[in-house]
Amino acid sequence: MPREQGRKLIAQNKKARHDYSIEDRLEAGIVLTGTEVKSLRAGRASLVDGYAFIEHGEAWLDAVNIPSYAQGTWTNHPPRRKRKLLLHRHEIDKLAGRVAQGGYTLVPLSLYFSDGRAKVELAVAKGKREYDKRHALRERQDKREADRAMRLRNRMGD
The missing domain is CATH 1.20.5 (Single alpha-helices involved in coiled-coils or other helix-helix interfaces)
Incomplete structure (x- = not known):
């Protein structure tokens, strides 16, 4: 079976462009469980209240709603859990420096599949x-x- 090609948009945060002035963007991978991936493939997610932060040298995505998978059993995931972001060390350090300046925050702009892998587009933004x-x-x-x-x-x- 051939691998997926291209980019498939799952969710977009249109309100972020209204509420924040976008300074910089970058793409990050997300650590997900199996039922989260299945729920995303069904096109179900919401980035409205989502935000990202840096804690102990790791990047995290919080308050993003990925609803429970309908056919999931006891293996289902909590919908609004904290999810780890996959970034290089120098990218994390750069983001931490920008956010520490004050007034800046990390906002998810879109959630999508890129060549079969779940990605999130993060923005360094000022309110x-x-x-x-x-x-x-x-x-x-x-x-x-x-x-x-x-x-x-x-x-x-x-």
């Missing part, structure tokens, strides 16, 4: 204030209106 969120929303609306006006002007010229 936005309420006025920053309103400003970003206003900029998006202005850009959309300008694009609409340009399209209308181009149609009239034809």
